[in-house]
Each structure stands twice: as C-alpha cells, then as structure tokens.
Amino acid sequence: MVCGLLAAAALFAIMALTFFDVGGRKILSNSIPGSLELTELLMVVVIFAALPLVSLRGEHVVFDSLDTYLPAAVRRVQRAFMQLVCAAMLLGLGWLMWQTGGQFLESGETTAQLKILKAPFMYGMAALCGIAGLIHLGLAFRPSAAEEAGEGATL
Secondary structure (H helix, E strand, O other), X not given: OHHHHHHHHXXXXXXXXXXXXXHHHHHOOOOOOOHHHHHHHHHHHHHHHHHHHHHHHOOOOOXXXXXXXXXXXXXXXXXXXXXXXXXXXXXXXXXXXXXXHHHHHHHOOEOOOOOOEOHHHHHHHHHXXXXXXXXXXXXHOOOOHHHHOOOOOOO
C-alpha cells in the first residue's frame, strides 16, 4: 500500500513537473531550473517503489515457453530456485546500495544543479530492494497461484 502510494505520488509529481516545465518554456520562454534532476530522482522513486509490488504480484518478465513440457515437480523446484536467486540478488543489491548510501552521506554527494543529497535516495533504493528480496524469499516457500488453484499440483 505504501509503495503504491509512493510510486503514484512520484509519478504524479513527474507529470506535474513536466507540464509546468513545458508550459513555462512555451509560454514564458523559461523552464524550471533543475527539472531534469528532479525528474531523474522521481523516476528512481517510481521504479524502486514499484519493485516490491511487482515482486509480490509475480509480474516480473518470465520465460515460460518450456513450462508445459516440464513435470509439475520440476516446475515447483525451478520456481523455488528462481525465487531464491531473485531474493539473493535483490538482498545483495540492497546491501551494496546501503553501503553506497553511507559513502554518499560521508562525502556529502549531491546532484549537480540543485545540490540535493543523494544519500537518502540510495538508502530508499536499498530498503526497497531489501523488501523486494524478502518478498521473493517468502515466495520461494509458498505454493504458486496455479498450485493453490489446484492446477498441476500432482506429482
């Protein structure tokens, strides 16, 4: 719920910023200073806030062309293995981003034009990657939607 609201608010802010920036350029011949930087930072919020939602709903891109040829037991093992791989990658990425956020905080890293601190965004990205990783970890040990519906649940 919070992730969805965060992503929606950031997307709305991008839309409003773009509207006023283009309007200012066309009508007043003057754009909003730092609008590109703000758009980039808001895109980070949209992407990383949506990541846990995509993970929870199982809406990542999936290559399942061969699934119809695999036995149900193999599909279950494959699904659990891939969920564990995704969890490990996202948790690892979150840990690296957290470390980078600490480095950015120590050095006072900011954006070029507006001088906005980058560390809070790195910490947010790290936390959201961690949440998505935990979701994948939990999904590795849950039956798939097809199994819960009774499809392919037999060995």
